[in-house]
Amino acid sequence: MKYLHSQGDAFPDGGLVLGIESSCDEMAAAVLRGGREIISSSVHGQEGVHSPYGGVVPELASRDHVRVVSDVVSAALSEAGLGLSDLDGLAVTAGPGLVGSLLVGLSFAKALAYANDLPFVGVHHLVGHLVAAEVAGKGDGDVGGDDLAPPYVGLVVSGGHTALYRVGIEGLPALLGETRDDAAGEAFDKVAKLLGLPYPGGPAISKLAEQGDPAAVNFPRPMSKRPGFDFSYSGLKTAVSVELAKRGGLAALSEPERADMAASFEAAVAESLVGRASRAMRAEGASRIAVVGGVAANGRLRKEMHAAGARDGFEAVFPPMNLCTDNAVMIAAAGTRLLSRGVRDGLDLEAFSRVPIGESPWREQKKGREKDQERSQDEERESGTGQPVGAAS
Ligand code: KG4
Numbered sequence: 001m002k003y004l005h006s007q008g009d010a011f012p013d014g015g016l017v018l019g020i021e022s023s024c025d026e027m028a029a030a031v032l033r034g035g036r037e038i039i040s041s042s043v044h045g046q047e048g049v050h051s052p053y054g055g056v057v058p059e060l061a062s063r064d065h066v067r068v069v070s071d072v073v074s075a076a077l078s079e080a081g082l083g084l085s086d087l088d089g090l091a092v093t094a095g096p097g098l099v100g101s102l103l104v105g106l107s108f109a110k111a112l113a114y115a116n117d118l119p120f121v122g123v124h125h126l127v128g129h130l131v132a133a134e135v136a137g138k139g140d141g142d143v144g145g146d147d148l149a150p151p152y153v154g155l156v157v158s159g160g161h162t163a164l165y166r167v168g169i170e171g172l173p174a175l176l177g178e179t180r181d182d183a184a185g186e187a188f189d190k191v192a193k194l195l196g197l198p199y200p201g202g203p204a205i206s207k208l209a210e211q212g213d214p215a216a217v218n219f220p221r222p223m224s225k226r227p228g229f230d231f232s233y234s235g236l237k238t239a240v241s242v243e244l245a246k247r248g249g250l251a252a253l254s255e256p257e258r259a260d261m262a263a264s265f266e267a268a269v270a271e272s273l274v275g276r277a278s279r280a281m282r283a284e285g286a287s288r289i290a291v292v293g294g295v296a297a298n299g300r301l302r303k304e305m306h307a308a309g310a311r312d313g314f315e316a317v318f319p320p321m322n323l324c325t326d327n328a329v330m331i332a333a334a335g336t337r338l339l340s341r342g343v344r345d346g347l348d349l350e351a352f353s354r355v356p357i358g359e360s361p362w363r364e365q366k367k368g369r370e371k372d373q374e375r376s377q378d379e380e381r382e383s384g385t386g387q388p389v390g391a392a393s
């Protein structure tokens, strides 16, 4: 086991990788063969923990992770019928996310890697979401993504992120546009709260919307008249709250009216996402878009994106539903791709709450920090304010 980041030995084709994900309010573990074949997947959610608060309470999330991490990893291994000694590698989310939550999965993974002398690598959560579209679906997926490979355009729509990327054959995903304020999933969660629905808001709004009329309220389609690929959802959330106030507040709303509000809001989000995505597809001349992250589980978005694809000549690939929301299959998949390229992390890997997308951007960040430290020491020496090198202190 190496203690520091290094370039490792060749990784076996068809290698078995255990992935661990704990960046927010799901603790998940999964075993994948060859980066595409799901052997097992275990996800422990925390809806009951956070729903009274209408959003994730970070301290409660990390405490629950500590409670279940060992059981969730054991469940993934026993479902796979494997022991730790059967594994070829380990992958864990290093960021972005809630630091307390990330640290639980990361520390557990480090201990497993150290005790079992396993190659180990940290994964960027959003790269995980993107790669989920390349994994063979098991379960309720509508389009198998098992033949998807770069290049493609990736639309990440989750609770924390809404962004479009160009995913190339080589190099890092390149950002084309992102939200200027709230993420699409965050808007679902906030509007659900306004409509008196539980957390997480996406599934609750979607269910209620089935009974409503999406054309009942003409909510604004955010950014539709602006050039470029950026998104914005905080204005839409405000529009819902203004409409509610106009109708005398939530208590004054009949059940069909509440369903109309949910359906009209959902339609506005879906239309805005599809509009930006179609524009990116035209500009990039791309033929496939992978739509990933929790909001990609939304039925209306799936339907409208497929329809836009049929109209404009592109194919929309969605991961199976269970791989849209946070899971560890996507982390094992992204980790396998790194391990196969010889990338290894060491026990000095840290958790990052914010980190730019990339295969392993923490390395660049660390190098940058070391350089900054060296620079400031040089400056101190030059200005005579610091301790002379080698001086006893
Ligand atoms: O990717 P994810 O599980 O966690 C993050 O990395 O953020 O995404 C969670 C988000 C939540 O905001 C949730 O409300 C939303 O995905 N979501 C949905 C649906 N299922 C989950 N939004 C709309 N429709 C859904 N069916």
Ligand code: ZN
Pocket (backbone or CB within 6 Å): 125, 129, 158, 159, 293, 294, 325, 326
């Ligand atoms: Zn996520």
